[in-house]
Amino acid sequence: MAARRGLRNPKLWRDTGEAYLYLLPAFFVMSLFTFYPFINAIILSFQEVSLVARVDGELVPFYRQYVGLSNFQVLFNDRHFIQALTQTSLYVGISVPLTLGLAVLLATALNQALRLRPFFRLAYFIPYITPVVALAMVWTWIYHDRVGLLNYLLQLFGLSRIRWLNDPAFALPSIILFSILRYVGYQSLILLAGMQNIDRTYYEAARVDGATPLRTWRHITLPLLTPQLFFVFLISLMGAYRIFDEVFILFAGTAGPLGSARTIVIYLYQQAFVNFRFGRAAAASVVLFGIIFVLALFQITVTQRRVHYDQ
Amino acid sequence: MASISLRNVTKTFGGNVQAVHDMSLEIAHGEIVCLLGPSGCGKTTTLRLVAGFEGPTAGELWIGDRLVSSSRTLVPPARRNLGMVFQDYAVWPHKNVLDNVGYPLKVRKMSRSRIRKRATEATALVGLEGLEKRYPEQLSGGQQQRVALARALVAEPEALLLDEPLSNLDAKLREKMRFEIMDLHQRLGLTLVYVTHDQAEAMVLSDWMVVMNRGKAVQVGTPWEIYRSPSSPFVADFIGLANFLPAQLVERNGQQGIAEIPAAGSQRVECSLASEPSGSLPVPGVLFVRPEDVELSSEGEADIEGTVTRATFLGARLDLRVDVGGAEWRAEAPPGADIAQGQAIGVKAQRAIFFEKEEQTDGETADA
Numbered sequence: 001m002a003a004r005r006g007l008r009n010p011k012l013w014r015d016t017g018e019a020y021l022y023l024l025p026a027f028f029v030m031s032l033f034t035f036y037p038f039i040n041a042i043i044l045s046f047q048e049v050s051l052v053a054r055v056d057g058e059l060v061p062f063y064r065q066y067v068g069l070s071n072f073q074v075l076f077n078d079r080h081f082i083q084a085l086t087q088t089s090l091y092v093g094i095s096v097p098l099t100l101g102l103a104v105l106l107a108t109a110l111n112q113a114l115r116l117r118p119f120f121r122l123a124y125f126i127p128y129i130t131p132v133v134a135l136a137m138v139w140t141w142i143y144h145d146r147v148g149l150l151n152y153l154l155q156l157f158g159l160s161r162i163r164w165l166n167d168p169a170f171a172l173p174s175i176i177l178f179s180i181l182r183y184v185g186y187q188s189l190i191l192l193a194g195m196q197n198i199d200r201t202y203y204e205a206a207r208v209d210g211a212t213p214l215r216t217w218r219h220i221t222l223p224l225l226t227p228q229l230f231f232v233f234l235i236s237l238m239g240a241y242r243i244f245d246e247v248f249i250l251f252a253g254t255a256g257p258l259g260s261a262r263t264i265v266i267y268l269y270q271q272a273f274v275n276f277r278f279g280r281a282a283a284a285s286v287v288l289f290g291i292i293f294v295l296a297l298f299q300i301t302v303t304q305r306r307v308h309y310d311q
Numbered sequence: 312m313a314s315i316s317l318r319n320v321t322k323t324f325g326g327n328v329q330a331v332h333d334m335s336l337e338i339a340h341g342e343i344v345c346l347l348g349p350s351g352c353g354k355t356t357t358l359r360l361v362a363g364f365e366g367p368t369a370g371e372l373w374i375g376d377r378l379v380s381s382s383r384t385l386v387p388p389a390r391r392n393l394g395m396v397f398q399d400y401a402v403w404p405h406k407n408v409l410d411n412v413g414y415p416l417k418v419r420k421m422s423r424s425r426i427r428k429r430a431t432e433a434t435a436l437v438g439l440e441g442l443e444k445r446y447p448e449q450l451s452g453g454q455q456q457r458v459a460l461a462r463a464l465v466a467e468p469e470a471l472l473l474d475e476p477l478s479n480l481d482a483k484l485r486e487k488m489r490f491e492i493m494d495l496h497q498r499l500g501l502t503l504v505y506v507t508h509d510q511a512e513a514m515v516l517s518d519w520m521v522v523m524n525r526g527k528a529v530q531v532g533t534p535w536e537i538y539r540s541p542s543s544p545f546v547a548d549f550i551g552l553a554n555f556l557p558a559q560l561v562e563r564n565g566q567q568g569i570a571e572i573p574a575a576g577s578q579r580v581e582c583s584l585a586s587e588p589s590g591s592l593p594v595p596g597v598l599f600v601r602p603e604d605v606e607l608s609s610e611g612e613a614d615i616e617g618t619v620t621r622a623t624f625l626g627a628r629l630d631l632r633v634d635v636g637g638a639e640w641r642a643e644a645p646p647g648a649d650i651a652q653g654q655a656i657g658v659k660a661q662r663a664i665f666f667e668k669e670e671q672t673d674g675e676t677a678d679a
Contacts, residue, residue: 201401204364205462209415210389219414223405 044282045071051276071283081284083259084267087172091263092240095176100233102180103187104225108217110188111195121192124185132182136249139178140165143250165250168260175261178246187232194228195221234299238292244269264288313375313392313469313502314340315361320370320380322356330356332526333370340469343496343503345513348523349549354506355474357523361504362395362472363388374470389418394463398475400455402447402462408434409443411458415466433465434458436495453484460495470502477512489515510550514538522546542585544666547599554605554640558598560588560665570598570665574636578615582663589667596667602630604662605642607650613657622650633658 046066053063075081110120127135142149143164151161164174198221206216222229244265247256255262255270264284272281315338322331331353338344346354359365360372363379363386372380374393379386388395402411413430421429434443437457447455456476463471473492477485489512496503507513513520514534522530522537522545530542541547544555558580562569566584571577571593580598588594610616617635622644624630629644633656640658644650 199399199401201397201399202403204362204388205395205397205401205403205459206414206418207364208362208388208393208395208463209418209466210387211414211418215418220403223403226405 041282041285044279045286047071047279047282049276049278067279071279072287074280075283075287080255080259080262081267084255084262084264084284085287087260088241088243088263091172091176091179091243092237095179096233096236096240098176099180099183099187099236100229102184103191103232104222104229106184106188107191107195108221110192121189124189126185127182128186132245133249135182136178136246139246140250143174166257168256168258171251171256171260174250175243175247178250179240179243182246183236187236190232191225191228194225198224230299234296237295237299241288241292241295314338314373315470315502315504316373317357317361318371318373320357320360320367320372322353322360322365323368329526331360331367334526334528335370336521336528336531338502338504340502341500342518343493343505343516345505345507345517345520346523347507347510347513347520347549350508352523353526354508354521354523356526358472358474358504358506362393363391392466392469394466394468394471396456396459396463396471396473396476398478400447400452400459400479402455402458404447407444407446408439408450408458408461411447412461412465415462419466429465430461433461436464437461438491453480453488456480456488460492464495464499468501470504471496473503473505475506475508478507478509485509485512492516514550522549524549540583540664541599544597544599547664547666552602552641554598554600554602554660556598556600556638556640556660558596558665560584560594560596560667561592563588563592568665570596570663572598572615572635572638574638576615576636580660580663582660582665585664585666594667596665598660599664599666600640600660600662602641602643604660605633605640606659606661607631607642607644608657608659610655610657613659615658616655617658619650619652619654619656622652 044064046068047064048067048071050063050065051061053060055063106124110117114120141147145151145161145163145166148164150164154161162170164170202220202224203216206220211219242265243263247261247263247266248269251261255266265288268281268284268288271277271284315336317334317336320331320334321329323329334353334357336344346357348354356365360367360380361374366385367380367382369382371378374391377386378384379391403414406414409427409430412433413426416426416429431440431443434440437460439454439457439461442450442454447458450458456479459476476492477488480488492503492505493516503516505513505516517534519531519533520537521528524545530537530546532540537546538550541550547553548555556572557574558570558572560568560570560582561579563584568582568584569579570582571579582598585599606613615635617633617640619631620634620639621632622629624646627646629646629648629650631642631644631650633640633642635658642658650656
């Protein structure tokens with residue numbers, strides 16, 4: 001053992017100093033683009049911002065004034081924000097479990113000895129790496145009233161057309177369908193990787209015992225897949241609350257018919273960059289942060305007890 | 312009755328990789344048989360054929376009076392009434408000990424209380440009472456392997472298949488578990504097929520054993536037969552320590568003969584013949600002598616003399632390397648023997664087997 005340990009070891013200090021030196025560039029960039037905006041947004045949520053204000057007879061641009069919790073008060077009395085909150089939660093509550101469930105089934109299918117597996121892997125991955133703007137452009141056509149693919153198919157089966165993007169009842173389902181198809185492939189590939197990591201002998205032991213494929217799937221595959229399920233669920237839950245791009249393109253920057261496509265970030269965007277109410281927008285972002293933060297905590301503490309990591 | 316019978320079983324993978332070649336074995340009920348060989352020799356494939364994870368390309372496999380595998384039929388593993396223990400335990404990490412052990416019964420739709428009772432019994436049988444609620448990550452490797460053993464036994468199989476079950480354990484525990492497995496075997500009276508690459512394990516456990524190399528059973532016999540009378544240089548080399556001394560068979564009398572060792576001043580050694588010599592005398596080959604069969608004597612007392620190049624103390628014995636005219640002999644002496652490096656010493660092969668030259672160069676030579 002070295003004679004000098006802990007804080008009195010000069011080598012430790014040297015190594016630590018060196019490590020910090022390497023971390024410095026990343027820290028600088030993150031400070032500028034992550035930490036500073038993050039802290040500033042929190043401060044901003046307690047302020048009211050005037051684009052131009054006359055203070056003591058002088059014009060001051062971007063004037064900030066502390067207003068306490070009034071931004072939050074206004075927010076929770078704004079029916080548009082409440083609408084955004086409930087609709088986003090509805091979207092998350094439906095699309096995340098549905099996507100994950102489908103992804104598990106897809107992964108199970110892909111995990112069979114399957115011809116053309118590389119093809120399917122690629123096919124499922126493409127939607128995830130395609131820029132969402134490009135995808136959304138295609139989907140605006142798919143959902144189009146008169147020339148869209150979906151309505152064409154509906155009519156082919158003798159059903160009446162649906163005004164996907166213009167009917168308040170179908171705005172949210174349209175977003176959900178789009179996002180399921182966008183993420184299901186990617187999620188299933190993560191789960192597939194997890195499944196293929198499960199040791200073959202676990203299955204063989206179950207085979208000797210006479211477990212049917214369905215039982216094996218329930219009793220062995222799923223429990224041993226919980227780390228990946230947990231990861232995918234957590235990531236997509238937090239991602240889904242931040243949904244913006246696809247809605248922005250599909251509904252051309254609006255909140256949809258009667259605000260039926262208004263999500264939290266759409267609300268935030270409109271407050272900040274259409275109405276220039278930066279304080280209120282910042283308050284909305286703090287609420288969003290709070291939701292995601294609580295979800296993350298909840299996930300980590302509650303779910304971890306049921307997660308099985310293979311040694 | 313769970314006798315296991317392999318009849319000319321061949322398993323080919325991907326059209327040209329012959330993992331098991333024309334294997335025939337008759338394992339009687341209640342016997343312990345070890346399949347022993349270097350890695351890649353086909354022993355695990357043989358076990359997997361018995362288990363039913365693989366189907367044979369040709370040949371038949373019978374358990375009791377049931378045909379379970381042939382090129383046309385393949386009874387699934389679960390319907391063979393076998394238990395299986397894997398090298399890396401395959402104990403499910405998300406189930407506790409009792410749930411792991413009870414799983415085969417749960418699959419058989421047994422009532423909850425009976426599962427509990429029998430799983431508890433099986434857990435106790437392998438010496439894990441008190442640990443029923445533990446999860447595998449809270450157990451040592453040896454304990455996990457006991458869980459696997461209990462799980463394999465809980466459904467009262469007629470035969471137990473073990474695939475290198477002790478390879479991941481440390482030496483002390485391995486030895487302890489060997490005897491526990493023997494003990495279990497005696498109490499339960501089931502047929503045991505045991506795959507290992509560890510010759511000591513095979514020697515301890517087997518009623519008889521099968522030495523395999525390159526997909527073939529190169530020798531079948533009791534540990535004693537295989538150790539004392541290996542049928543080929545490969546077996547001789549694989550089991551225990553061996554001296555192979557280049558020699559010539561110069562006289563022959565039935566299964567006995569006399570060989571000359573050129574490196575030791577053409578000294579003549581009595582030997583038995585592994586096989587019928589193919590040509591006329593003198594026949595070139597190698598003389599196989601176990602280190603413990605090398606008789607040592609003081610300088611000047613023996614016909615052959617050499618120099619001790621290394622004397623290594625191994626606790627129970629002294630391991631010696633003796634240079635005899637350029638050839639190295641391994642020999643043994645009692646731990647307290649007064650033998651030092653550089654000392655001249657007399658050597659005499661007490662018991663030797665002569666192998667013909669081409670036997671060493673054919674497909675059965677140890678190279679793994």
